Amino acid sequence: MWKKRKVFWVILITVLVTLLAGLLALNFATPEKKLERKLAHRYAISDPQFRREMGVLLGPSIVPGNQVRDLQNGAEIFPAMLEAIASAQQTINFETYIYWSGDIGRKMAELLAERAQAGVRVNVLLDWVGSLKMERDLLDLMKQAGVKVHRYRPLHWYNLARMNNRTHRKLLIVDGKRAFTGGVGIADQWEGRAQDPEHWRDMHFELVGPAVTQFQAAFNDNWIKATGEVLNGAPYFPPNGTAGNMDAHMFISSPSGGSESMHLMYLMAIAAADRSIDLEAAYFVPDELIIRSLLEARQRGVRVRVLVPGEHIDSDTVRLASKASWGPLLEQGVEIHEYLPTMMHNKMLIVDQELVSVGSTNFDSRSFRLNDEASLNVYDHGFAAKMTGVFEQDLKQSRPYTHQDWVNRPLKEKLIERFVLPIKSQL
Numbered sequence: 001m002w003k004k005r006k007v008f009w010v011i012l013i014t015v016l017v018t019l020l021a022g023l024l025a026l027n028f029a030t031p032e033k034k035l036e037r038k039l040a041h042r043y044a045i046s047d048p049q050f051r052r053e054m055g056v057l058l059g060p061s062i063v064p065g066n067q068v069r070d071l072q073n074g075a076e077i078f079p080a081m082l083e084a085i086a087s088a089q090q091t092i093n094f095e096t097y098i099y100w101s102g103d104i105g106r107k108m109a110e111l112l113a114e115r116a117q118a119g120v121r122v123n124v125l126l127d128w129v130g131s132l133k134m135e136r137d138l139l140d141l142m143k144q145a146g147v148k149v150h151r152y153r154p155l156h157w158y159n160l161a162r163m164n165n166r167t168h169r170k171l172l173i174v175d176g177k178r179a180f181t182g183g184v185g186i187a188d189q190w191e192g193r194a195q196d197p198e199h200w201r202d203m204h205f206e207l208v209g210p211a212v213t214q215f216q217a218a219f220n221d222n223w224i225k226a227t228g229e230v231l232n233g234a235p236y237f238p239p240n241g242t243a244g245n246m247d248a249h250m251f252i253s254s255p256s257g258g259s260e261s262m263h264l265m266y267l268m269a270i271a272a273a274d275r276s277i278d279l280e281a282a283y284f285v286p287d288e289l290i291i292r293s294l295l296e297a298r299q300r301g302v303r304v305r306v307l308v309p310g311e312h313i314d315s316d317t318v319r320l321a322s323k324a325s326w327g328p329l330l331e332q333g334v335e336i337h338e339y340l341p342t343m344m345h346n347k348m349l350i351v352d353q354e355l356v357s358v359g360s361t362n363f364d365s366r367s368f369r370l371n372d373e374a375s376l377n378v379y380d381h382g383f384a385a386k387m388t389g390v391f392e393q394d395l396k397q398s399r400p401y402t403h404q405d406w407v408n409r410p411l412k413e414k415l416i417e418r419f420v421l422p423i424k425s426q427l
Contacts, residue, residue, distance in 0.1 A: 038293045039271035041300060045352045050272050051247075051379065057268070058251040058261050058377075060217070066209030067244025068378050070387065074191040077184050077204040078104055084174045084206075085111050090235040092122045093219040095171045097130035097360070098185025101138070105186050109138040113145035122147040123231065125223055127167045128154040130185070150226045152372075165255050168371040170204075170360045171219050176238045179207045179215035181250070181359050181376050183282065183347045194342050197312050201394070202345040205358050205376060207250075209243035214250035218374050221252055247379040253361075254372040262361045262375060263368035267293055269351045273302045276353065278391050280307045280346035283315070284322045285364035291325060298332045307346070307394055310338035318364070323409065324417040330403035337398035350391060353384045 043049045055061040071077040085092060085108075092115060099105060116122040124142065126134070128151040142149050152167045172180040182204030184190045192199035207215070220231055253261035270277060270293045277297060284306060286294070294304055306329075313319050326336060349357040359375035361367045378384075 038289055038296065039267050041271050041296070043272060044274045045269070045272045045354045047272070050268070054265070054268060054377065055249065058249070058265055060214045060249045060251055062247050062249045062377070062379060063210045063214075064247050065242035065244065066207055066211045066246045066248045066378075068246055068248065068376075068380075068383060069206045070390065071182070071204045071206060072390070073193045073202060074104070074184070074199070075193045077182070077202070078107075078191065080206060081172055081180055081204070082107065082111055084172070084178050084180070085115060088115050088120045088122075088174045090120060090175050091173075091231075092120055092175075093171065093173045093216065093223070093231065093236075094123070095125040095167065095169050095219055095222060096186055097127045097166065097168045097170065098187055099126050099131040100133040100185070100187040101135040102188035104188060104191055105134065105138060108186055109142050112147050113142050116142070116146040121235065123219075123223060124149045125152055125167070125219070125226055126150070127152045129166050130168075148227075150223075152222060152226055166371055167222050168360050168362075168367065169218065169222065169252070169374040171215055171374055173212065173215050173219060176216055176234075176236050177208065177212060177240060179212045179250075181205055181207075181215065181374060183345050183360065189343075190345075197342045200343045200345050201339065201341070203348065203358065203390070207248065207376065208240075209246070209248075210240045211248045211250055211376075212240050213237055215374075218250055218252045221254075222372060245380070246383060248376060250359075250374060250376050252372070252374045253368075255370060260368065262373055263289075265357065265375065265377070266290065266349065266363070266368075269349060269355060269357065270294060270297055273297050273351050274300070275302060276351070277302055277304045278307075278348075278350040278388060279305070279363065280344070280348045280391060280394065281363035282309060282343075282345045282347060283318050283362040283364045283367075284308045285318060286325055287365055287368075290363075291328065294329060294334060295332050298334060304329075304334045305391075305395070306334060306336045307339060307344065307391065307398060308336065309344045310340050310398070312339075312341070312343045314343055320413060320417050323406070323413065326401070326406050327403070330401070330406055336401045337395055338401055339394060339398045341397050344394070346394070348387065348391070350384055350387055353388055354381055355379055356384050356387050 051062050071080050112122050170181055183202045184204045189200045194201035356378045357375055361373045361375045367373050
């Protein structure tokens with residue numbers, strides 16, 4: 001009898017371990033749709049064909065009549081977001097990955113609660129992993145005031161296979177008329193003016209105009225997943241007339257739908273470049289397809305400048321995985337610069353001083369294939385010129401990293417890279 005029980009327990013434990021291992025393995029599987037061939041240079045960014053295909057292949061059409069304002073660092077970002085929330089009369093939709101404790105976290109929670117008590121419909125979607133550090137009393141404050149707060153994919157036995165899929169989107173839409181996106185999280189690291197290593201460098205963007213409806217649709221995408229509720233009607237989708245002269249569209253990606261949209265956008269933009277590619281990437285871990293596309297752009301004579309974090313970075317693993325791929329790029333004239341003052345959390349692509357792409361998307365496989373992301377593309381020469389100026393100001397606070405630097409990097413780094421590279425798709 002004892003032997004039979006022992007066999008039973010061994011079998012049961014084996015089954016459970018196998019089942020758990022299988023569920024966890026699903027978290028590391030890439031989506032079924034996967035790009036494997038680089039795109040050819042068929043047209044320029046300025047060619048109407050480029051915009052036509054971007055609108056069709058990425059989802060929402062490019063719409064005219066928008067105005068986009070860039071906000072630099074927390075000193076500009078948080079006052080603008082708080083002012084917009086304070087002005088809300090009907091609806092507020094807010095989705096973010098990072099929401100930690102601290103001064104800005106409390107200010108945001110208190111203001112959202114105040115607006116809910118005033119009768120504004122306030123919907124907040126927080127990633128479960130990204131908001132683990134959030135104080136419980138902030139959640140209670142908002143909920144007691146009538147804010148609808150939901151966590152995206154909290155840990156449950158039935159969703160273990162999706163634990164690796166997080167929402168990394170940063171969206172704020174007020175009254176269906178003003179929208180914000182970018183890289184900022186709700187934490188004190190983002191406050192200030194990036195004046196020291198304790199205060200990060202980042203950008204956020206405010207949009208008014210017809211493309212606000214695409215922000216609202218992007219928020220609805222994950223709100224429906226989390227709650228089953230559709231947010232519609234005039235308070236969420238009011239008429240939005242012309243606010244400026246910028247063409248723009250907001251598009252999203254997730255493993256369950258549009259899993260390669262961000263990857264495709266970068267590949268299409270790189271393939272169309274004729275003169276310049278300027279990239280600010282907080283996490284720059286390009287895959288082989290991106291690397292080949294950048295090298296081909298260099299062969300066409302395109303100037304490629306990449307700005308990445310220097311020693312101040314919140315993930316040494318990402319830094320090592322990133323550097324491992326720099327050799328061929330540097331050898332072919334790609335200019336890589338390391339930002340020196342603090343952690344550089346920017347996410348911005350500028351091509352031929354015509355296209356500017358910003359939002360939550362990092363330049364790595366996690367953003368391309370595993371996370372839920374949202375990016376805003378703006379097609380406007382004036383805005384691109386302004387953001388090129390911002391890019392070049394950041395370059396002044398960076399140092400160039402040469403091919404010789406890469407060859408001479410410490411042996412310890414080279415050895416660690418061998419262990420990091422097999423898991424770079426998960427970083």
